[in-house]
Amino acid sequence: MDSQLDRPTRDSFKNSSGDDKISDSPYLGETSALSCEKKDERGSDSDGQENAEDSRLTVTKFMVLMAMSFLWVASQIPLYLYAGISPIVIADIGGADRYQWIVLGNYIPLAGVTPFVGQLSDLFGRRNLALGAALLLLVGNVVCATAKIMNIFICGMVLMGVGAGVLELTALAVAGEMAPAKSRGIYVGAVILTVLPFAPSVLYAQFIAVNTSWRYIGLLLGGVAFIGLVLTAFCFSPPGPKTSDGLTRKQILARVDFIGGFLSIAGFTLFMAGLTWGAGLYPWTSAHTLAPLVLGVALIIAFGFWEMYGAEYPMFPGELKRSPRAFATVMVITAVSGAAFFTILVDWPTQYSHMYADSNDPMSVGVGSLPIAFCFLGGSVVVLILMSYMRSHIRLIIIVSCIVMTAGNGALAAAGVDNLHAMFAPLVLVCFGCGAVIVPCQIIASVICPDDLIATVFALTISVRVLGGAVGYAIYYSILKQKFAKAAVKYIATAAVEAGIQDPKQVKEVVVLVASSARQELWKYVHTQGQVDALVLAGRQAYAASYPFVYYASIAFGSAAIIAACFLPDMSKFMDAHVAVEYV
Template sequence: MAQPEQTTAEINSAIHEKSQLPYGDINSQSTGIEALPSIDDEGESRMNKEKWLALFALGAAYMTAVQQGACIGMIVKSIDIALGPTTYYNWLLSASHITSTISLPLAGGLSDIFGRRWFMISGGLIHTTSAIVALAAQDIPTMIASALIAGLGSGALMLSLAAVAELVPNNKRGVVQACLDLVGLPWIVFGALTGGAMVVYHGKYGFRINFIIGIILNVLSTVTLYFFYHPPSTGKRLEGRTKWQALKALDWTGLLLLNVGVVLFLVSLSLGGATFPWRHAGVIAPLTISIVFFIAFAIWEAKLAKDPFFEHSLFKGQGRKFSLFLVISFFLGGVSAAVGFWAQAVRGLWNGDPIKVGILCIPGGMGAAIGGFAAGILIGKSKLFSTKNCLIYATGIKIISDFMISRLEPYGTYSEPWGLGFGFMSMLGSGFASVSLLVSVQLSCMDKDLGLATLLLSTAASIGSATLITVYSTIINHDLKKYAGLKVFKAVAPLGYYEPKKIKPLIYMLINENIQGAAALPGITPQILKAARDALKYVWAGAFRKVYMTAGACVATAFIVALVSKDVSHMMTNHVSVRLQNERHADEKEQT
């Protein structure tokens, strides 16, 4: 007579082969065996007051994380002017990027074991602390410290992406992610404009408004999470152990190897080309050591760890699903990094002030919001919009758009209207790809690994972004150094301004947008100033042409990977991963 465990496994295997039902947790071993959904899925799929309130709290947490990232890029230089000036203010962005990349997989994996609620509440408190530190800061080092803290908090807040998915049926995950995109809409669309308005209309210290808003949103999200979000107190990866047993069994060696590798890799990219030349030991040494740590981490997780942090079930037999989705996320993260250079392109090509830059960023933000919402609504609704097809559509749109943007010029056919139009289309593709990829990853993993899988996707995008930002910055700096002097000299020499010692400070001031300082230089006339600015615009245009050609090549790689990836639309069923604790209490009251 067969043992009960064997019978269950055989039934699950047979059912999966015929009907491919969703993952469950009857068998929690990392064998890749899929189990039946719970028998009360139909009842758990209904929406109720407890779920709506929890989704509101999770939406507030997501909006909080988005707000700070959307505005900070526009005010970094203003912060340096007010509290500096320094030569290292870009670490305001690098610092938060490094710590958020560390905290993303940690928050995802640990919350799968110990439960999500207190990780998210702690993330809100940490994020609040960072905003308070920034609000009180009197120098750039303190601001960088606040950015380090903010990155840790934002990684935990991004758990909202996994938390909303597990509260609704698999076939509604796209819709709920679309709604989450709408929550971030004001900042995605108007973040750059809001940041610009802070510094234009509110003086030298107007940047502090960003952190006042951050404190308000953090308090709102933390309070609502505390009162409205009540998931199970433990995660599904706890698997019958006590929390203390799970903590002792945690893969501390793997976590150390991973985090040291990530930190050294991102620090080396931040130092290269800025603090040190790329061939300097200060760049090569941490980069080489980081690669060694990554290799050691891979060997440890695959062969040596007794209880690996990265569940083998995520990768075994998932070569064309989860693993390829991470590859796509890496390249799309790098492509999305090019978006951050759009504001710089606007300033360089069309001499935009902060308000104009913000206005010209609105079409791109609208494209991202519309694309994300459309993907969430359409994905899985028919074979035409299978998960695989959605990824192909999104990357296809981006290939065309990014190569079209590469034709940008200061004047003529390929100037502002061209850039705004294809910028909208490019970001529409980005939004569509982001939500499609998120839903695909969440459908390709077991319920117990949902947090880790979701935030690993964000980690891959973050590392891709950091890598390509370095490439883009190197391209721009190379072109400015190589061509700016020659182009400007050719433009102003016929006007009588041909002494090299005078041209160098002129170029420096124009690159740094100090137009008044440039106009005040000895011998500068309005005609000479205009000729120099126009020449520099074409240098910027050449640099951004290479940036967006590189972005197009990256998204073309993502497109090829999407073509060979596996469709997971069959997993879009009525299965619900998690039931809130207060839902159960509400049901018990109704029954009594």
């Protein structure tokens, strides 16, 4: 095993004068002193017994985990609930030309804000930030549920994205830091598994929208977030920020990297906005696309230089790279697996809607999306448990998971208009594989970093995952748009002419209607059910000829994840019995 993987003892944190660096650390988070004490005590049998006693699941710990579970659920379900009924929302408030921002409006702030929040969380503690985030999510939910136009609805999704990012970060970080390192996967897996009742969120959303109004989804989401808020307020009391070294709150606030926060938020937001506009709304060579892309890249580069050379107390300190090889490998796997997952998260529901959904049964889309959540959760929990019991085989576990993810994505390229039954097997594989890679890599990153930077490293993995997903989305959408433009002429335009539509303008309008699955509008151009069915079939054939190239592209990301996983070092030495934070 490489010596660089050895977890440092307290002696390694001493400076040349023999003083502890820990006491001078800018990251005076709630875990610093505790983590140092734990690292002093490893090795003896008596200390192992003490750690075992300290890590018992007490009533206090159980209530903390319960609060974190509700925060986790509240952070995950907004996108699935609202995006799952986006056609119904669009039909009510308009905004078909901006529908992709329902998803990206939630993801972009999540990626841009979480790195900044990670540092604040480590400095000031989890509780206040979690309470504020839960309130922000509730406000965003109210904005979405009462919106009359799409722009207001997107604003609500942005607010919920900010809140969800903080809540996801808090839930995973707290579950991780209160568990022994060797059992961290089990604790985090237990919290993740609590979202299982909401795995059919798309189905729930369809049921609510069809039988009442889509706006009542706000009650379901609001109820979950409110319970999490109350439990956090009354049951979650983490150790407070360490101010005993003589620093006041004002002095600690002065150490927050506000410049780095601005550069990261602005850079990530502009970069992903440019990718989105270039993929769908504007040409890649237009000013609408190039301006945010170039400016975003420039700000991200400036952020990197600022963190390395300018910031006295950077958002991502050098201590995160204690094991450079492991850290870099995990970040690469997280980014490319995030891109691979976006083929399922974004493309599969729309593909199912265009190629397989029953126009007379709106809930069929929800049924077709069930494997995504269930299998992603299953993959996450299974691998997290395996990591806890097979600590010396983590590299093999991640490699196999990457292979399963890539194989499933590639197999979905075989989807045709009449073989839906054969597609559920690869769909299960890719969702299971994505879950088995993305969440476990977050746990690996938390194990190899110092205990007082757990929230920071979780924030970094979330941002890298979303950024990779945004890049993947831009590539996939560009490919789909290009391929579908050709297939639409071959299949839909031909079917329109055969149905008796001769006016080129009307043919173009029919192509647009078929592409958006607006089947009832086709009766304005044709007069028999047979003609409508022929146009619908032509649309499905056009999509069936286009989507395979999206999945071919995803194989490249999956292959990169497999190669990167081969360089993951042995992690067993990090998986010991120490606990980052004790909740008595």
